[in-house]
Amino acid sequence: MPSIFSLFCCLLLFFSKSIVFAAAPANNSEIDRQTLLCFKSGIYSDPLGILNSWLNTSLNFCHWPGVTCGAGIPIRVVSLDLTGNFISGAIPEELGTLPQLQTLMLASNRLEANCSSLDTLILSRNNLSGEIPAALFSYLPRLGTVDLQINSLSGVVPPFGDSAQGPRQ
Known part of the structure; x- marks a missing residue:
């Protein structure tokens, strides 16, 4: 017959494993919450x-305006829609740490991103549609490679990188 002490240890071990497994998803949710707060700080x-x-x-970041979370466990951000809010600031690189983010809508704002050192832009195999914005490429002076294949884009790719400035010297 097991002693009270060994029974207590088994119960303690059982509950501690349950807590650890329950805490792991919470940590992932906390990463998403901190990423959103990082976005706000910019x-x-x-x-x-x-x-x-x-x-x-x-x-409870899933109830913040513009934030939509998925139904799974752990709770993760799947959509961020801040369209038309006229917010100004910088888009942080940390936004890329939202692994479940499927929709990012930031139109009609005054946001900035420092991409001046970007030399490769690969957006192939997405659902991009509409005209290719010429202004986008004017903000990317070092851009040398662009891949926009398998999208629903229209128009032509405007000159970018060295081709926008004439032949190399």
């Missing part, structure tokens, strides 16, 4: 106050 103007409820003390 915003220096939010005239409509859309990000006012994005607080470090708020744990």
Whole structure:
């Protein structure tokens, strides 16, 4: 017959494993929450106050305006839609750490991203549609390789990189 002590140890071990397994998904959700807060910290103007409820003390980030989370466990951000809010600031690289992000809509804002050192842009096999924006390439002075295959884009790829500045010297 097992002693009370060994029974206690077995129960303790069982519950500690349950806690560890339950904590792992929570850590992934916390990474998403911190990434959203990082995004907010780069915003220096939010005239409509859309990000006012994005607080470090708020744990339920799935209810923040513009944020949609998936139904699975762990809870992960699947969509970020801040279209038309006239926010100004920088888009942080950390936004790429949202592994479940499927939709990113940031149109009609005044956001910036420092891509001046970008030399390769590969966006093939996506659902991109519409005209290829010429202005995009004017902000990427070092761009040398572009792959936009298997999309629904129209128009022509504007000159970029060295071809936009004439022949190499």
